[in-house]
Amino acid sequence: MLDFSIGVDLGGTNLRIAAISTDGKMLEKISLSAKLELGRDHVIDDMCAAIRQLSDKHRPGGAFLGVGVGIPGVLDIEAGILRKSANLPGWNDYPVRDEIERRLGARVFLNHDAKVAALGEQWLGAGRGVDNMAMVTLGTGIGGAMILNGKIYYGMNGMAGEFGHVTIEPEGVPCGCGNRGCAERYASATAVVRMAREAIAAGRAPALAKAAEADAQFGAHTVFELAMRGDEEARRIYRRFGQVLGILLAGLVNVLNIDVFVIGGGVASAWDAFAPVMFEELRERSIVYAATAPADPMGEGASVGPHTRRKTVITRALLGGDAGLYGAARLPVV
Amino acid sequence: MLDFSIGVDLGGTNLRIAAISTDGKMLEKISLSAKLELGRDHVIDDMCAAIRQLSDKHRPGGAFLGVGVGIPGVLDIEAGILRKSANLPGWNDYPVRDEIERRLGARVFLNHDAKVAALGEQWLGAGRGVDNMAMVTLGTGIGGAMILNGKIYYGMNGMAGEFGHVTIEPEGVPCGCGNRGCAERYASATAVVRMAREAIAAGRAPALAKAAEADAQFGAHTVFELAMRGDEEARRIYRRFGQVLGILLAGLVNVLNIDVFVIGGGVASAWDAFAPVMFEELRERSIVYAATAPADPMGEGASVGPHTRRKTVITRALLGGDAGLYGAARLPVV
Numbered sequence: 001m002l003d004f005s006i007g008v009d010l011g012g013t014n015l016r017i018a019a020i021s022t023d024g025k026m027l028e029k030i031s032l033s034a035k036l037e038l039g040r041d042h043v044i045d046d047m048c049a050a051i052r053q054l055s056d057k058h059r060p061g062g063a064f065l066g067v068g069v070g071i072p073g074v075l076d077i078e079a080g081i082l083r084k085s086a087n088l089p090g091w092n093d094y095p096v097r098d099e100i101e102r103r104l105g106a107r108v109f110l111n112h113d114a115k116v117a118a119l120g121e122q123w124l125g126a127g128r129g130v131d132n133m134a135m136v137t138l139g140t141g142i143g144g145a146m147i148l149n150g151k152i153y154y155g156m157n158g159m160a161g162e163f164g165h166v167t168i169e170p171e172g173v174p175c176g177c178g179n180r181g182c183a184e185r186y187a188s189a190t191a192v193v194r195m196a197r198e199a200i201a202a203g204r205a206p207a208l209a210k211a212a213e214a215d216a217q218f219g220a221h222t223v224f225e226l227a228m229r230g231d232e233e234a235r236r237i238y239r240r241f242g243q244v245l246g247i248l249l250a251g252l253v254n255v256l257n258i259d260v261f262v263i264g265g266g267v268a269s270a271w272d273a274f275a276p277v278m279f280e281e282l283r284e285r286s287i288v289y290a291a292t293a294p295a296d297p298m299g300e301g302a303s304v305g306p307h308t309r310r311k312t313v314i315t316r317a318l319l320g321g322d323a324g325l326y327g328a329a330r331l332p333v334v
Numbered sequence: 335m336l337d338f339s340i341g342v343d344l345g346g347t348n349l350r351i352a353a354i355s356t357d358g359k360m361l362e363k364i365s366l367s368a369k370l371e372l373g374r375d376h377v378i379d380d381m382c383a384a385i386r387q388l389s390d391k392h393r394p395g396g397a398f399l400g401v402g403v404g405i406p407g408v409l410d411i412e413a414g415i416l417r418k419s420a421n422l423p424g425w426n427d428y429p430v431r432d433e434i435e436r437r438l439g440a441r442v443f444l445n446h447d448a449k450v451a452a453l454g455e456q457w458l459g460a461g462r463g464v465d466n467m468a469m470v471t472l473g474t475g476i477g478g479a480m481i482l483n484g485k486i487y488y489g490m491n492g493m494a495g496e497f498g499h500v501t502i503e504p505e506g507v508p509c510g511c512g513n514r515g516c517a518e519r520y521a522s523a524t525a526v527v528r529m530a531r532e533a534i535a536a537g538r539a540p541a542l543a544k545a546a547e548a549d550a551q552f553g554a555h556t557v558f559e560l561a562m563r564g565d566e567e568a569r570r571i572y573r574r575f576g577q578v579l580g581i582l583l584a585g586l587v588n589v590l591n592i593d594v595f596v597i598g599g600g601v602a603s604a605w606d607a608f609a610p611v612m613f614e615e616l617r618e619r620s621i622v623y624a625a626t627a628p629a630d631p632m633g634e635g636a637s638v639g640p641h642t643r644r645k646t647v648i649t650r651a652l653l654g655g656d657a658g659l660y661g662a663a664r665l666p667v668v
Contacts, residue, residue, distance in 0.1 A: 144589075148487065149483070149487070155591025155592060156466055156592060156593045157591065159591040165588045165619075165620075167581050170581055179584075180618075251585065254497075255478075255494065255495065256494055257488070257494035258489060284512060285499075285512075286499075287499050287511045
């Protein structure tokens with residue numbers, strides 16, 4: 001017998017539902033599109049039909065322990081209510097948990113998408129077995145979440161982990177949040193494209209200009225590919241990215257004295273272009289400092305030494321887009 | 335009947351011992367000098383004699399619950415061992431806890447001085463009643479400690495809270511830690527004196543030059559007094575101090591989403607000179623942001639609003655030099 005729970009990842013585009021056993025095997029995954037245009041009740045109906053399908057099918061194999069749902073936006077976790085979400089317009093103050101429980105008669109837990117992704121990486125990924133970890137998600141912006149003393153850390157009202165809006169350059173690039181020089185203005189997909197367009201406009205980036213002209217979808221990945229092919233301007237952009245990410249992480253290492261930083265999100269795939277400079281900054285700027293062997297998530301830093309000499313490990317996420325499903329499925333269990 | 339415990343604050347200069355009731359009254363305090371030159375056993379003997387004196391005297395009033403000791407340096411808290419301390423040379427790997435327990439037959443708890451000061455402020459001072467707070471101690475450098483989810487947060491090996499070495503100016507002033515632009519190079523007593531001496535050397539600070547000449551003890555407090563009397567260069571120094579402290583705190587607010595930051599330490603007395611600029615930076619740079627009414631530690635930020643609109647409060651410490659005694663006395667109780 002293998003008991004299982006169901007994890008749900010609800011975003012503005014996709015709705016994914018997975019049955020996951022308590023020992024961390026993904027038994028089955030259903031991927032749907034989130035039909036937001038049909039209204040929130042319709043989306044919840046779709047979700048519940050998939051949950052019922054999976055729970056009915058796998059119940060002969062073990063007990064069904066409940067449902068965890070990861071969702072983007074501002075939540076009231078205790079009340080199970082989505083307060084507001086840029087990705088789910090029209091869902092303001094919607095009691096997501098109760099709506100699902102009413103339909104299913106199962107225990108349901110709601111949590112932030114970034115926090116359940118961190119929980120997933122801590123359970124089965126790059127943060128496996130550590131009590132203190134943070135996940136840094138490099139995408140359009142920089143997302144973040146922390147597991148401290150073995151538990152999701154929320155802070156005062158669930159907003160903990162806004163790593164992207166830590167000031168790195170006091171007089172730097174203006175940010176939509178009202179600040180200047182925020183980390184995510186230099187170390188995100190949006191920032192890579194901005195820096196590339198600035199280099200093109202300044203006339204110092206012929207290869208980038210050509211790529212941008214040829215490709216309507218010109219984005220961070222194209223810049224990464226040019227960097228790996230040796231284009232100097234593309235390399236410079238990712239070095240700047242790595243420098244700012246390194247300064248951010250060095251500060252966090254000194255503040256949090258955490259076991260592992262897990263770097264995930266789409267832009268983490270540009271690791272080879274930004275990580276060398278990131279580690280240079282970490283070595284110089286953190287006093288309780290950091291290293292990693294990329295192939296081995298518990299690499300260099302794990303070769304401990306005396307109690308006070310242990311190093312924070314900085315490493316890539318291992319579960320990719322499924323981290324949130326694993327973490328959500330963990331909610332009814334822990 | 336009023337049960338009590340004993341808190342000890344052991345530093346490189348002073349040794350203070352206090353009997354404190356479980357409802358937070360200081361029953362009696364003994365202040366000694368730490369006679370380090372006579373050796374560590376002698377210091378521990380002095381400490382134990384004072385503890386015995388206090389516990390004998392106050393035991394008729396209630397049960398004696400144990401001893402807590404705050405100590406600077408690198409500790410193995412679980413083993414009760416001081417690994418090393420710049421303030422206590424020759425104490426390396428000294429089993430402080432067991433030495434005291436052996437002499438007294440009482441339960442003894444060892445912890446970092448900065449962390450017990452935070453615990454004291456959370457119990458009876460500016461962080462009273464909150465689950466998540468950080469204490470920032472402005473002195474020779476910047477010290478720090480956090481209470482998260484109601485408990486002292488240690489991190490991986492007790493090093494959490496090194497706020498002073500967060501990078502604020504990536505290309506800034508070199509720091510002894512190997513980094514450049516660390517917060518404490520701009521927002522500490524040492525930094526104030528450095529900036530004053532630079533201004534004097536540049537010939538742009540006649541009032542500071544006169545004060546430095548007249549006073550062999552020329553320090554941060556003299557600069558503060560000149561700033562409050564309107565001296566432009568002294569004001570500029572504390573504005574820079576406030577700017578850097580504000581940038582540091584804004585980042586920490588975004589990362590930690592904490593209820594209260596408590597600002598203590600000797601240089602916190604220059605609050606009126608640095609706080610206005612600090613709050614300007616906080617307003618501009620933190621997205622989950624911060625305000626305070628200095629007279630009321632739970633001031634502006636406490637006038638809550640909807641769940642997600644609560645603000646982090648930044649306020650001055652209330653217990654002064656006794657915070658560590660109160661916090662240490664709390665160790666055997668919580």
